[in-house]
Amino acid sequence: MSEHILEMSNIVKEFPGVRALDDVSFQVKTGEIHALVGENGAGKSTLIKVLSGVHPNGSYSGRILVDGAEQQFQQIRDSEDVGIAVIYQELALVPQMSVVENLFLGVERGKPYAIDWDTANSEAKKYLHEVNLDISPKALVRNLGIGKQQLVEIAKAIAKKARILVLDEPTAALNEQDSANLLDILRKIRAGGVSCIYISHKLNEVIEIADSVTVLRDGKTVSTHDMHGPDRLDEPRIVSLMVGRELTERFPRVEHTPGEVVLQVRNWSVQHPDDSNKMIIDNVSFDVRQGEILGVAGLMGAGRTELMMSLFGAYGKRVGGTLALRGKELDIRNPGDAIRAGLAYVTEDRKGKGLVLGMDIRHNTTLAALRAFSKFAIIDLFEEIRITEEYVQALRVKTPSIEQKVKNLSGGNQQKVVLGKWMLTQPGVLILDEPTRGIDVGAKFEIYKVMNELVAKGVCIVMISSELPEVLGMSDRVLVIHQGKINGELHWSEATQEKTMTLATGGVEK
Amino acid sequence: MTHEMTHDKTGQSSLHMLQDQLQNNMRQYAMFIALISIGVIFTVLTNGVFMSPRNLSNLLLQTSFIAILAVGMVLVIVGGHIDLSVGSIVGFTGGFAAVLQVNYGFNTVTVVILTLVLGAVIGVWQGFWIAYRAVPAFIVTLAGMLIFRGALIALTGGQTIAPLAPGFRAIGQGYIPRLFVNVDAIAGFHDLSFLIAVVAIAAYVVLEIRVRARRKSFGFTNLPIPLFIAKIVIVAAMMWFVFSIMVNYRGIPYSIMILMALVLLFVYITNNTTFGRHVYAIGGNREAALLSGINIKLKTFYIFVIMGGLSALSGLVFTARLNAATAGAGNLFELDTIAAVFIGGTSMRGGEGTIVGAIVGALVMASLNNGMGLMNVSSEYQLIVKGLILVLAVWFDTSSRSSNA
Numbered sequence: 001m002s003e004h005i006l007e008m009s010n011i012v013k014e015f016p017g018v019r020a021l022d023d024v025s026f027q028v029k030t031g032e033i034h035a036l037v038g039e040n041g042a043g044k045s046t047l048i049k050v051l052s053g054v055h056p057n058g059s060y061s062g063r064i065l066v067d068g069a070e071q072q073f074q075q076i077r078d079s080e081d082v083g084i085a086v087i088y089q090e091l092a093l094v095p096q097m098s099v100v101e102n103l104f105l106g107v108e109r110g111k112p113y114a115i116d117w118d119t120a121n122s123e124a125k126k127y128l129h130e131v132n133l134d135i136s137p138k139a140l141v142r143n144l145g146i147g148k149q150q151l152v153e154i155a156k157a158i159a160k161k162a163r164i165l166v167l168d169e170p171t172a173a174l175n176e177q178d179s180a181n182l183l184d185i186l187r188k189i190r191a192g193g194v195s196c197i198y199i200s201h202k203l204n205e206v207i208e209i210a211d212s213v214t215v216l217r218d219g220k221t222v223s224t225h226d227m228h229g230p231d232r233l234d235e236p237r238i239v240s241l242m243v244g245r246e247l248t249e250r251f252p253r254v255e256h257t258p259g260e261v262v263l264q265v266r267n268w269s270v271q272h273p274d275d276s277n278k279m280i281i282d283n284v285s286f287d288v289r290q291g292e293i294l295g296v297a298g299l300m301g302a303g304r305t306e307l308m309m310s311l312f313g314a315y316g317k318r319v320g321g322t323l324a325l326r327g328k329e330l331d332i333r334n335p336g337d338a339i340r341a342g343l344a345y346v347t348e349d350r351k352g353k354g355l356v357l358g359m360d361i362r363h364n365t366t367l368a369a370l371r372a373f374s375k376f377a378i379i380d381l382f383e384e385i386r387i388t389e390e391y392v393q394a395l396r397v398k399t400p401s402i403e404q405k406v407k408n409l410s411g412g413n414q415q416k417v418v419l420g421k422w423m424l425t426q427p428g429v430l431i432l433d434e435p436t437r438g439i440d441v442g443a444k445f446e447i448y449k450v451m452n453e454l455v456a457k458g459v460c461i462v463m464i465s466s467e468l469p470e471v472l473g474m475s476d477r478v479l480v481i482h483q484g485k486i487n488g489e490l491h492w493s494e495a496t497q498e499k500t501m502t503l504a505t506g507g508v509e510k
Numbered sequence: 511m512t513h514e515m516t517h518d519k520t521g522q523s524s525l526h527m528l529q530d531q532l533q534n535n536m537r538q539y540a541m542f543i544a545l546i547s548i549g550v551i552f553t554v555l556t557n558g559v560f561m562s563p564r565n566l567s568n569l570l571l572q573t574s575f576i577a578i579l580a581v582g583m584v585l586v587i588v589g590g591h592i593d594l595s596v597g598s599i600v601g602f603t604g605g606f607a608a609v610l611q612v613n614y615g616f617n618t619v620t621v622v623i624l625t626l627v628l629g630a631v632i633g634v635w636q637g638f639w640i641a642y643r644a645v646p647a648f649i650v651t652l653a654g655m656l657i658f659r660g661a662l663i664a665l666t667g668g669q670t671i672a673p674l675a676p677g678f679r680a681i682g683q684g685y686i687p688r689l690f691v692n693v694d695a696i697a698g699f700h701d702l703s704f705l706i707a708v709v710a711i712a713a714y715v716v717l718e719i720r721v722r723a724r725r726k727s728f729g730f731t732n733l734p735i736p737l738f739i740a741k742i743v744i745v746a747a748m749m750w751f752v753f754s755i756m757v758n759y760r761g762i763p764y765s766i767m768i769l770m771a772l773v774l775l776f777v778y779i780t781n782n783t784t785f786g787r788h789v790y791a792i793g794g795n796r797e798a799a800l801l802s803g804i805n806i807k808l809k810t811f812y813i814f815v816i817m818g819g820l821s822a823l824s825g826l827v828f829t830a831r832l833n834a835a836t837a838g839a840g841n842l843f844e845l846d847t848i849a850a851v852f853i854g855g856t857s858m859r860g861g862e863g864t865i866v867g868a869i870v871g872a873l874v875m876a877s878l879n880n881g882m883g884l885m886n887v888s889s890e891y892q893l894i895v896k897g898l899i900l901v902l903a904v905w906f907d908t909s910s911r912s913s914n915a
Contacts, residue, residue, distance in 0.1 A: 314801055336803035345801065353801055356794035358861050367791055368802040370784045377784045385728050401731060421802075 004065075005030040005195050006051075006164055011062035013046055013055060018438075020046040021060070022219040028164065028212075033186060033196040035206040038216035039242050039501075040300050040466040044199050047216070048166055052086045053079040066164070083163035087153045089172060089301075095142035100124040102141055103156050127155040130192075131185050146274065147178030154185060158194075165189070166197040171205060172301050183209050201299045203235045203505050215241040235507065236498070243468060243497035251473030252445070254452045258476060259290030262460045263429050268321030270310045280316065281307045282484040288429060288460045293451060295475025296464040298504050303484040304464045305348055308431045312338045312345040325428065339368060344427035346418055348434035348464070350411070354418040357407035361399060362388040364406050364417055369424040391420035396446060412443025419450065430454060431462045436470060448474060468497045482506045536910060541853055541870050548874060552881030560881055567759040569873075569880045570752075571682075574765040575600070575828040577872035579847040580854070581776050582820035584868045585813050587851055590793040590860035591640065591647035593814070595654030596821045596847055600840030602658040603629050603825035608671035608835035611678060618677040626822050632658065633818020634811075641810035655844070663837050672834035681768075682830030685761040700761035707753035711746050718742055765827045769869075772820075776865045789813060794861030842893075846875045849900040858904060874899075 006028040013021040021043050028034045036044050049055045051064065053073030064071045066082050073079045093102050100117075103124050110116030124137035131151040141149060150170060157165050167186075171179040179202075186196055186209060200206055206213060213233055215222040222241050225231050233241075266285045272278035280303050288294050298304045309315035311323055313332040323330050325341055332338045338345070347353040355364050365388045366373075373383040388402045395416040399409060406414055415435065422430060432451070436444040451461055451474065465471045471478055478490045480503035488503040502508075552560040559565060579596050586593045607625040610616040616624070632654070639650045673679075689702045718741075722732050733741060756762045780786040788809050791799040800806060824843075829835050854871030856863025878899065882892045 312801075334803070334805075335801050336805060339803040347801060349797075353795075353797040356791050356798050356861065358794050359790065363787065363790075367787070367798070367804075370787060374784050379782055379784060379787065381782060382724065382728075389728065403730070 007065040013060040024221050032211035035198045035210035035213045042216040043219040085157035085162035086166040089169045093141045098138050100137035127159045131155045168199045239501045258292040261287045263288040264324040266322045269319050270316040292476040293461045295471040295478040297471045298481035302481045342428035344422035345431045355406050361402045412439035429460045433464045548877045556884045563759040566755040573876035575824045576846045578824040580850040580868040580872045582817040583847050583851045588793045588863045589789045593651045594844050595651040597840040597843035598655045598658035599821035600825040602662040603822040604829035605662045605666045605835040612671050629818045629822020633815035637811040637814030641807040668837045670836045682827045684764050703757045703761040850875045853903045
């Protein structure tokens with residue numbers, strides 16, 4: 001048996017236009033908990049997908065050794081066969097089925113074609129005991145809380161004789177007590193000789209539980225640290241390693257002079273969709289001023305998108321709070337109300353929620369503003385063409401014609417179409433959710449310029465972004481959200497990546 | 511960072527464009543090819559009877575009540591829903607109309623108005639459950655299929671209700687009158703129909719030329735002149751072929767006049783109105799439509815009210831054609847209608863589909879019914895053939911889409 005149960009060396013994985021993993025090497029010792037940390041988009045998820053066979057052998061370069069033997073996973077099943085189990089943030093349990101059915105899904109106990117329920121139930125009890133779960137194997141998964149569901153997933157991995165357990169943000173959705181319990185279970189299974197790869201943004205947990213920490217940044221391995229040795233890390237060290245990148249991209253910063261308050265949000269609270277006792281947005285208050293760009297930073301799952309979509313009337317159940325535009329309180333019940341009031345929301349999910357992919361550029365561009373050039377519900381088609389042409393040219397959308405279906409456009413051009421669509425509604429407040437995600441540097445720069453032009457015309461912009469350099473490079477002020485609450489506000493002149501990341505991970509501004 | 515031309519308006523070669531056109535519109539061409547093949551096969555198998563003016567005129571009459579339903583079904587399916595109840599609504603509204611006239615002596619105009627109102631009310635009922643109570647359309651209209659079939663039998667007591675007044679019968683059996691030429695009361699040259707045909711074809715040509723000029727003024731790519739002329743000639747020839755059937759037999763039936771008016775209206779609705787645009791957006795991407803401020807519930811509700819009204823219209827035409835209301839009227843019309851819409855290139859997944867395509871699809875289904883009837887294929891085998899055609903049509907749709915993606 002080698003010292004390292006897992007060795008991944010020189011992994012390179014490219015997507016069209018992006019090098020997601022650039023020569024990443026990563027070793028996990030037998031029986032240790034190894035934390036993998038990095039900013040959003042640093043390459044953690046891609047690395048796990050390579051390890052688990054989601055990205056099959058051949059779609060990346062580099063070597064994977066498990067127990068010293070080279071592996072070439074073609075599919076998830078192959079990685080499971082050598083004992084790798086991945087527990088994703090979105091749990092892969094079937095909620096309508098019982099715990100025992102879930103535990104042995106695909107590996108049912110008994111003779112072929114007939115399940116032996118007695119064996120299955122007694123084995124299930126044993127595995128549930130190993131994760132300190134005192135529930136009946138016959139309980140339905142949907143009746144369990146999220147914390148217990150997580151433990152069922154771990155039990156399922158143990159039942160599959162997993163030797164390498166990968167946990168992707170396991171405690172993101174858990175409360176303090178469930179989190180502490182989960183960490184205990186991890187220590188227990190580590191004692192049983194199972195190795196864990198632990199991905200988390202909660203740095204205090206990383207410090208508490210990890211034997212080793214590897215930091216990824218921009219698809220590269222920064223360093224690996226033995227947490228019991230002399231180069232052990234503390235939280236500030238981890239943060240600086242995570243963000244320690246030079247600001248190589250350029251941002252066309254323009255000095256804005258913020259004017260009067262345009263959008264005023266007070267004590268805004270939204271119920272959690274899965275748990276009516278919890279708030280996904282908890283008592284949030286903020287202002288947006290005339291002619292400024294307000295950046296909204298935070299980690300994935302912090303509630304940024306949920307906050308903006310709920311303001312736009314498109315998310316969740318509001319349980320409290322007020323929204324006022326230019327001093328006038330609004331009662332927004334659906335996106336139609338929001339658009340009429342002068343709000344616009346550019347979604348982070350361009351293909352899923354922003355565009356009708358089978359429609360052409362013209363129909364997408366005008367979809368939210370048809371009213372403006374229709375009389376008695378009849379569209380002035382030639383006016384529609386004229387206006388679309390105007391926006392396509394102003395935004396430099398590269399296309400042979402406005403009759404091109406948007407699914408045939410590149411990501412950057414699609415994003416320009418979405419932006420044009422919302423500019424056409426003549427909003428007073430434009431909310432941009434990850435406006436440059438997945439688009440190339442040139443298109444990014446053009447979008448930044450458009451943002452500045454809009455601000456110059458008096459539009460207020462709220463920009464959610466997971467790319468810290470972008471938030472810091474473009475915003476006048478930065479709100480940092482942590483677990484549904486505002487954990488701090490930074491003026492651009494004082495905002496640094498370290499400060500922002502500290503606030504985003506729940507830390508306190510010093 | 512350099513920027514390429516934002517607009518590439520340079521002309522392409524005719525051949526290249528033809529290829530592009532063929533590739534992009536494969537589905538549309540496929541359904542015309544299917545229609546022509548079916549015509550050729552039945553003409554051969556029936557020793558030419560299928561192509562006789564009398565039979566073709568009959569075929570158009572048989573198409574009308576399915577085509578009326580197909581017009582509404584395009585909106586339903588484009589919007590991401592389905593309607594299984596149309597056959598039963600055709601039966602129920604037709605029975606309602608016959609009872610009003612035969613048992614209560616209402617005049618035809620009143621009957622028509624009341625029946626259309628009934629259809630719309632049925633649409634309100636189904637639309638309410640689908641749009642505002644979020645019960646899937648599949649379930650609501652499956653229930654409607656039972657409810658309205660039951661209502662028909664309860665209303666008529668299972669009896670055949672007949673006969674109808676001549677004015678009513680004309681909706682399904684009558685032809686527009688002749689103007690001057692009165693060669694023969696039954697067959698022969700029909701002057702008014704000829705006039706309508708000429709006006710329609712001329713209007714089409716003028717429209718195409720005007721659209722081309724407008725597109726040119728906006729700098730859009732147009733078909734090269736030879737292809738443009740070829741397209742106009744082919745479409746005009748097809749229009750003339752269809753009209754000539756009627757001009758040379760007994761003239762244009764009233765039901766076909768109704769259908770043509772509906773097609774024009776709904777082509778306009780789908781292309782030129784906010785409602786039409788919203789339906790396509792809802793079916794194409796519900797989330798994007800919602801975030802664009804579209805009132806999805808209200809539009810869905812409208813779709814089903816329209817479908818109910820069109821079902822009633824189809825019920826009137828069908829009852830008038832049979833000159834009677836029967837307990838089995840409209841049975842399996844939903845199958846013919848849905849098949850017509852899919853054959854006509856409407857996507858299973860919503861968001862895509864055309865009115866004209868659905869009309870061609872309805873012609874395909876009616877040709878199958880008509881041709882197999884001429885060949886005395888027994889009804890059980892007719893069902894099997896139609897079932898197979900439906901599977902093939904949808905398979906063709908899904909396979910051509912996935913290879914495009």
